[in-house]
Every structure is written in structure tokens, then in C-alpha cells.
Amino acid sequence: MAVSIDLKPQENRSALAERALAAAAIPAAPQQFEDKPSLIGLSREELGEALASVGVPQRQVKMRVAQLWHWLYVRGVADFSQMANVSKELREKLAAAYTIARPEIVTEQVSVDGTRKWVLRFPAKGAGRPVEIETVYIPEEGRGTLCVSSQVGCTLTCTFCHTGTQRLVRNLTADEIVGQVLLARDRLGDFPDAETPAGAIVPSEGRLVSNVVMMGMGEPLYNFDAVKAALAVVSDGEGLALSKRRITLSTSGVVPMIAKAGEEMGVMLAISLHAVNDTLRDELVPINKKYPLKELLDACRAYPGLSNARRITFEYVMLKGVNDSLDDAKQLVQVLKGIPAKINLIPFNPWPGSAYECSDWDQIERFADYVNQAGYASPIRTPRGRDIFAACGQLKSESERMRKKEREALEAAG
Ligand SMILES: C[S@@+](CC[C@H](N)C(=O)[O-])C[C@H]1O[C@@H](n2cnc3c(N)ncnc32)[C@H](O)[C@@H]1O
Numbered sequence: 001m002a003v004s005i006d007l008k009p010q011e012n013r014s015a016l017a018e019r020a021l022a023a024a025a026i027p028a029a030p031q032q033f034e035d036k037p038s039l040i041g042l043s044r045e046e047l048g049e050a051l052a053s054v055g056v057p058q059r060q061v062k063m064r065v066a067q068l069w070h071w072l073y074v075r076g077v078a079d080f081s082q083m084a085n086v087s088k089e090l091r092e093k094l095a096a097a098y099t100i101a102r103p104e105i106v107t108e109q110v111s112v113d114g115t116r117k118w119v120l121r122f123p124a125k126g127a128g129r130p131v132e133i134e135t136v137y138i139p140e141e142g143r144g145t146l147c148v149s150s151q152v153g154c155t156l157t158c159t160f161c162h163t164g165t166q167r168l169v170r171n172l173t174a175d176e177i178v179g180q181v182l183l184a185r186d187r188l189g190d191f192p193d194a195e196t197p198a199g200a201i202v203p204s205e206g207r208l209v210s211n212v213v214m215m216g217m218g219e220p221l222y223n224f225d226a227v228k229a230a231l232a233v234v235s236d237g238e239g240l241a242l243s244k245r246r247i248t249l250s251t252s253g254v255v256p257m258i259a260k261a262g263e264e265m266g267v268m269l270a271i272s273l274h275a276v277n278d279t280l281r282d283e284l285v286p287i288n289k290k291y292p293l294k295e296l297l298d299a300c301r302a303y304p305g306l307s308n309a310r311r312i313t314f315e316y317v318m319l320k321g322v323n324d325s326l327d328d329a330k331q332l333v334q335v336l337k338g339i340p341a342k343i344n345l346i347p348f349n350p351w352p353g354s355a356y357e358c359s360d361w362d363q364i365e366r367f368a369d370y371v372n373q374a375g376y377a378s379p380i381r382t383p384r385g386r387d388i389f390a391a392c393g394q395l396k397s398e399s400e401r402m403r404k405k406e407r408e409a410l411e412a413a414g
């Protein structure tokens, strides 16, 4: 394992950034791939089945599930031997059959603004190879957001997104999605509840990781079941306990899954809109050819539980001369009519080979003012972690390159 911590001096950091930077000193525990199923990310029922499979009698299963849940998600242990109130015999049986290990850290970088990026490696599944993904932590005043990946690569090819240039290698499993949250909390020293009694409900306020956004690599609605299972664990009130209002799922517009996400996951929804007519959206977000704007916006109108206090976030990347005119702003306001919405304006984050430029700052402000005067909150998202290539849409893992290198190594060996 190679952990490179790239810690740079910085002024005017937020308190959370300060704490996050301080945590950079925490040494990473050695990680090893274990060829055993993981207990992370299972529902309580599945965890009960796993316990029964190592011989826990049915009458004890519920109590043991509660114990394990507490160790895994409140105390954040990554080793069965630390589960003090579980008998040695059971710990050994569990360790022989299952793992609770964290993902392997390939690199860890800390930006001048406190943003932190991890490249994480997960074991091969079946006949595949090990894969790498990226997870990003963004500390801000009053909250800390973890940007979590759902897939290795992406099948969609949004023209402004770096991940879109990496073909899909595979979906992440629920344990790999929850594992990103656990690892971030480990590395940030954000499991301060080590002494909390079992069963206690721990509020997310005051935590370093207070919000989770499914905005890393991949399209979460193309990995529905694993994302749903993972978010159920992350929002469980007796474990990681992140309120569903603090979890946002971002989609490029997989229309048939939007209502299902609302009903079955109940988290906040973000839509990667980026264009207000089908011609341009077909080009920028090609899934639009399959599910055009009208269908997408109808699905948004029908999203369960919408109100002024519970709005959909529309993400709009600002591309110079492409989608940033005042006419675009005007049409944006028109197409969103009737949807409780907030519009996040995202300055385009460049990546090597990208064909776009970020809009000029005063144009972004003019656009924001227009939208704002029409009654929509329209914050301009400050780019974070650009120096470590951790900003929105800059993520792309080494899985493809690794594959080529591996192939070459194999050829050389042959
Ligand atoms: C990487 S995507 C992942 C989630 C999902 N696949 C989606 O498209 O919403 C998260 C957000 O990053 C935005 N994004 C992608 N590339 C970007 C770039 N180069 N600059 C700014 N934002 C970008 C996407 O449009 C989306 O709103």
C-alpha cells in the first residue's frame, strides 16, 4: 500500500477543514484484500443470516445483530477482535468466514482548501480484476460533504465529464459504497463515539462527515439495488445515522428509476440538467436521447415528498459560449416552472483533453442573478480540490490503465 499525503499550507481554513487537515497525521492501518464476503452493507436481516450461518442460535440472533451493528457503525471497528462484548469463540468464527476490512487506500491527497481525495482499491469480483475508484471529502463551514462513487467508470458519456471517458468496469457493491463512508470517517478521526453505549442514537451534527452525495464516479441509478442497500445502512438511526435529508443522489436522468428512488430510498434528489433544450442536452448529456427533457421534468414533478422545504437540486455546469447565455437562463426558469427547485451553478472543472472552457465569472454571476430574481436559489458552487483533481467531474480512476499494465506484465511473464 502506498499512502501519499500531500499536505499543503493554507490560510483562512474553516474549522472543519482545520480538523480534517489535522487528521492527515493519522497513519493508515495496513489493508489487505480478504477473499471472504463482507458483513459491511448488509441489512439487519442479512446480518442475522450471516450470524446464523456461523452457528448463532436463532434466539440470540437479534441481540447479536444489534451488537455487531453498534461495533461496525457507531464505534467503527474494522477488526472482529475489537468487539469486546462478543465472545472470543464467536469472533473467531466470524473472522474465519467473513471480513469487515476497509477498502485499500492507494493514495490520499489533501488540497490547499482542505478537500481530501482518496483513491481506493477494491478486490476483484468473480473473474474480474481489482478496481480503483475515488472518494472526495469537502469540508465547509458547518458541514462536511463526502462525495461517494457508485460505479467504476460510467456507461454514459457526458461530454464535459472526465468519468464519462472511462468505460464502465463494474458496479460497486453495497459494502464497497458503505466502505467509502467508513474509511473516510476513519481517516478523518470521525468515529468519536467509541464510548457510546449500544443502542444510543448519535446525531450527525458535529460530525466531520455530515452529508453524503452520490456524485462521485458513475450513475447511481444504474446500480440501483446496491446504492439503495448502502444508503439504508448509511441512514440507519442506530448506526451511521445520517438523516436522509443529508443524503443526495445525483442522476443524469434515468427517468424510469426516479420515482422508484423517491419511494424506496427517500433521499434528496439532484438532476444533472446542464441544458434547457433537447438539441443541446442530447449533445452534453447523451442519455437525453433516450429520456428527453419533458419526460425528465415530468418525473421530477412527480418525485414523492416535494415541497418548498424539500426541493430538487438542478445542477447546471457553466460552459463558456455553450449553455451560459441569458436566454438559456430565461428558458431554465421557464422549464422548471412548478417544480420546487434549487439551481446549483457549477463552474466547469477542466480536465486533460476536455473540449470546453469554464464560463467567465461575470457571466456566471449574471446568469445566477437572473435565476435568483426569478425566485430560485441559485448558489454558484465554489470549485474545491482542483489542485488535487478532486473537483466535480474530474474523477477518473486508474482501472483502465492498470488493466493495460497488468496485461503487459502478464505478456512479459509469458
Ligand atoms: C460526476 S456526476 C455523478 C453522478 C451522476 N452520474 C450524475 O451525472 O449526476 C456528479 C456531478 O458532476 C457534474 N460534472 C461532471 N463533470 C463535470 C465537470 N467537468 N465540471 C463540473 N461538473 C461536472 C455532473 O454533471 C454531475 O452534476
Ligand code: SF4
Pocket: 154, 155, 156, 157, 158, 161, 162, 163, 164, 165, 216, 217, 218, 219, 252, 272
Ligand atoms: S456526469 Fe454522471 S452520468 Fe455523465 S458521464 Fe459523468 S458520471 Fe456518468
